[in-house]
Amino acid sequence: MSPSSSSSESLSAPYDGLLGSLPGDALVDAAIGDAALVSAMLRVEATMASAQAATGLIPQSSADVIATVVADAHYDVRELGRAAVAAGNPVVPLASWLTRDVRARDASAAAHVHFGTTSQDILDTALMLIARDAVAVILDRLDACSGLLVSLAREHARALMTGRSLGQIAAPITFGLKAVGWLGGVDAARDRLEAASSRFAVQLGGPVGTRVAWGAHAPRLAASVASALGLADAPPWHTERSRIVDLASALGQVVAALGTIATDVILLSQNEIGELSESPSAGRGSSSAMPHKRNPIGSILVRSATLQSPGLVSTLLAAAVHDNERAAGAWHAEWTPLRELLHLAGGAGAEMSGVLSGLVVHADTMRENVTGRGSVMFAESVARALMRHVDRAEAQSIVADASVVATSSGRSLRDVLEDSPASGHLSAEDLDAAFDPTDHIDAAARLVEQTLGART
Known part of the structure; x- marks a missing residue:
């Protein structure tokens, strides 16, 4: 099927396949999926045109036509992905298709599509938009985890249990103290992620970051676009990637904090310890071969995210070294690991909130293991x-x-x-x-x- 704004094929997400939800969060995955990213890129194009019209850079009639076409657009994401190969990014074919469809309505307006911008302006800003939406969900999940941990800490403040050091029995503690330790990690990760999200900014620099096409209107234009999109205004950051590094590091910390809880739950759920267990929901954690088993599957999925995320953080840190005014390859290397980190952090948050809400604390066993x-x-x-x-x-x-x-x-x-x-x-x-x-x-x-x- 040729790319068309009237395509009947739905836009797919990369996380709805056989293994995509292990772990996953439907709300986060919808926010970062292919459909959401294409929608965000189109929104940036329309917002740019509207702001340019408001500053007198293009006619208002052109901005109106562009907005109408964007509102009606339903581009086939698979076709867009295939077309992106030739240019190395999806913005080039998207801008071409948008120009074609605007021209079909108003030939003069077509000249004002993507005016003065470059591919990185559109894609970086779109990634900031979907990251913002995903992070909002992740922060909610972390808040839920924190609230549950506070309740567990209060309820079990004096519940005697074994303190373990380097994998060995050490000295008595209480389960409330362990929950407080978990809480500290979650709270710190949440604060860091919120701080990283406060730096989400519009990318608006033009081909080499000079904003030359917009002349003296550039500062007002950037402020207008940022305000309309709900992002921070900032100078062009084509090769200054601290925002991406901050976000990647914060997401890695989120997954690590949740993974610490998951690892403890897995260890303390072992039959020979038996101090914790996940909620015995019907069919949850069952085995295909051993009917007696009830695996702590929520914690297992969180731990799987914990093992995957460090490599993604490392990739984004390595990719932060950009060359010249626009990077050859480093920018391209960011797109997949950034979305994958958001996916894993969302999945870990969703799974852990479920684990904590149904966590069974075997206080009698804890005490017996001490005394x-x-x-x-x-x-x-x-x-x-x-x-x-x-x-x-x-x-x-x-x-x-x-x-x-x-x-x-x-x-x-x-x-x-x-x-x-x-x-x-x-x-x-x-x-x-x-x-x-x-x-x-x-x-x-x-x-x-x-x-x-x-x-x-």
């Missing part, structure tokens, strides 16, 4: 008590030896200590105090209260 088989985590408290009677090295040695015996034999550390040199220094009351988790719970709960109080 039962996890009793060795009180070793540090016992060593501190022993240091009142012997030097630090001897105290550490006594408790380390007892911990090895407890772990290898399956006995509790308390029982082993009663048969060790520690019994000559510590009374039953001393051991009771050392194995009492109250101090650990109180310390963690204070941090939860302090953190949540400072946040509001």
Whole structure:
């Protein structure tokens, strides 16, 4: 089918295929899909014409015809993609088709399509528009995650659980404290993403960034276009790519913050730990071979995004080195990874808000893992008590030896200590105090209260 504004084929998105939603967010994917990008490019063309008419650069009648054609346009995105190969970007064929269709209505107006602009002006500005819409959704998802984490932290501020260091049992904490740690990462990522989005700006420089075609009207024209599109006004940034770097880094941080939560949920959902589980929705996380399994699939999908995003951030950072006044290849290298990062961040946010809203906290199991088989985590408290009677090295040695015996034999550390040199220094009351988790719970709960109080 030849490209035409009357094409009946729908504009497709790159994320609606077999694997596109793993993970994905329908709202974000709609905002960044091919249809949205073409629509944004056309909107920029129409807005440019309107602003140029308002400043006297082109006739108002030409701007009106361009706006009418843009409103009626339904270009075939697949045809546009194929046509883009010859020019290296989709703006060249899009401007050609738009000019053709404007000429069909008013030959004189066709001369004013894409007047004074270059392909990068249109595509960069369009990418800012779709990024803004996608980021708004992602910020909403992060706000939802933060609210859920605040609730979890408050509810479980004193829920005793195992603190783990370098993959090993360490010392008691509370689940509320863990939730507060997750919350800090999400809040920081949200703030950084919001700051990056505040720099989304119109790109308007012409072929080499001089704005020569618009003469003295250029400042007013740029301000008018920026205002109409809801973007910041800025000097041309054809080769100054800090906006893209800021956005990429912020999106990477978002995915990493959510991935931290996902990784913990996956680990704590293991059968032999059993402290957390995702909501047991019908069919969610099922296995094709093992009926008993309920995989933490939401967290697994978030973790998959976490593993993909660093390479995309790296690509965009590498592509930020632009040559001369318009880059050969570096600009082109940005388009796909930028949209993919938005897709992954959106999917991670949607999945994690679902995980947190249905997260099942097995508080009894958490406590049992501390007071039962996890009793060795009180070793540090016992060593501190022993240091009142012997030097630090001897105290550490006594408790380390007892911990090895407890772990290898399956006995509790308390029982082993009663048969060790520690019994000559510590009374039953001393051991009771050392194995009492109250101090650990109180310390963690204070941090939860302090953190949540400072946040509001």
